[in-house]
Amino acid sequence: MLIVKGGFLIDPKGADSGVKDIIIDGDRIVNICEPDSDLVKGLMSDADCKVIDATGKMVAPGLVDCHVHFRDPGFTYKEDIETGAGAAARGGFTTVVMMGNTQPHMDNVDTIKDVLERGAQTGIRVYTCGNVTRDMAGKELVDMDALINAGAVLFTDDGKPITDASLMEKACTEAAKRGKVISLHEEDPSFITDNGINAGEVAEKLGLKGSPRDAEISMVKRDIEIAEKTGAEIVVQHISAAESVELIRDARKRGVKVHAEATPHHFTLTQDAVLKFGSLAKMNPPLRLESDRMAIIEGLKDGTIEMIATDHAPHSREEKQKDLKSAPSGITGLEISLALGIRELVETGLLTMEELIDRMSAGPAGVYGLDAGYIKEGGLADLVVFDPGEEWSFVQSASKSSNTPFLGQRLPGKISFTICKGNIVYAG
Ligand SMILES: [Zn+2]
Structure with missing residues (x-):
């Protein structure tokens, strides 16, 4: 028995927020009580009962990130499933979905079964995508039924767009038949000379052409049309x-x-970050203008954007130390996503805490149909306990990589506990 006592429960839907005691038995929440109930007092006298004092802290559903790169198999010098899950737990995440630009790719049953088996050993809930096309080559569709049966929860060739419109249409038709969502990396490579940096003032200063906004806009336009025509469900x-x-x-x-x-970086930073942080601010699609950043925040506020996803993308120090043109794109993000959400969205008054937690839990769980993102009696005992006002220093990462411009910063929202399946998987 585990009791999370006296914390302020955040209900992502905003209805049942308030100070509560949460009683966990095994991997389930069995009771949510008003503070100081006789039930809790009685249980606390039991020697086997462990109590987490959450007084003054917030208790939210375990966070959900449907876009992480754990680089496993194939690139485990950057990250592996165990270290990736460790970084996730440290960031308050109890559910993640891995992307499939691994080696081998997530285009076959064996690889999907292997990563899910190893994911199940980590303590958190590790899901995986299946690829849309074989070898992510954009030529031939995978066997969707086989990958769904093996456990793939969504389809994506993330890292690459599906440039062939007729193949995209076919993929959408097939995914829609099976009730699965296709997630899309929307950048048309034919527009891009140097990826990872916005085409504009900053790129010019650095002597680069960059990636223009039309690379994204044109693909988003095309794929909205295809989704409309086929009735498929897609994610940008x-x-x-x-x-x-x-x-x-x-x-x-x-x-x-x-x-x-x-992503947290797209609602926090602009292209100017490239001048300050170099390749640690290089990502696909790139950081753009302040007006883009504000439009993303407005989208998060009104629910146009239902999910915050880190795109946690570990790379080695050697890789990121290459010159700006040849360094790989992407930064890590699992450990600082909640902190940046609090600092950039809640402390600024742009989103409520309930809205932030929704976009980081119930929102993504709802889109992909995952059992996560709520706190209720009989439901999963997946929780994060944190203090939005307490600062912490991000000096060391649980990830194998530390390619993030936020390393060394003081951030709000110190996480005290991450609980998954009724077990404490991180204690801060
Ligand atoms: Zn990605």
Whole structure:
């Protein structure tokens, strides 16, 4: 028996927030009581009962990140499933979905079964995508039924767009038949000379051409049309341009089943970060303008963007130390996502805490149909206990890699405990 006592429960839907005692037995929440109930007093006298004093802290559903790169198999010098899950737990995440630009790719049953078996040993809930196309080559569809049976929860070729429109249409038709969502990396490579940096003032200063916003906007436009035509459900991953947010807002009003995710870095930083942090601010799609950043926040506020996803993308120090043009894109993000959400969205008054927690738990769980993102009696005992006002220093990462511009910063929202399946998987 585990009791999380006296914390302020955050209900992502906002209805049942308040100070509560949460009683956990095994991997389930068995009771949610008003403070100081006779039930809790009685249980606390039991020697086997462990109590977490959450007084003055917030208790939210375990966070959900449907976009992480654990680099396993194939690139385990950057990250592996165990270290990735460790970084997730440290960041308050109890559910993650791994991307499939691994080696081998997540285009076959054996690899999917292997990563899920190893994910099940980590203490948190580790899910995986299946790829849309074989070898992520954009030529031939995978066997969707086989990958679903093996455990794939969504389909994506993340890292690469599906440039062939007829293949995209076929993929959408097949995914829709099976009730699965396709997640899309929306950047048309034909527009891009140097990826990872916004085409504009900053790129010019650095002598680079960069990645123009039209690379994203054109793909978002095309894929909204395909989703509308086929009835498929799609996600625009790591949205970066204001126009894309607007396209999705309009499409959703027409009933198109299109969703979007925003990364913590896209709602925190702009292209100027590249001047300060170099390759640690290089990512695909790139950081853009302040007006884009604000449009993303507006999208998060009004629910056009239902999910915050870290796109946790570990790379080795040697790789990121290459010159800006040849260094790989992407940064880590699992450990600082909640902190940046609190600092940039809640402390600024742009989102409520309930809205932030929704976009980091119930939102993504809802889009992909995962059992997560709520706190209720009989439900999963997956929780994060944190103090939004308490600062901490991000000096060391649980990830194998530390390619993030936020390393060394003081951040709000210190996490005290992450609980998954009724077990404490991180204690801060
Ligand atoms: Zn990604």
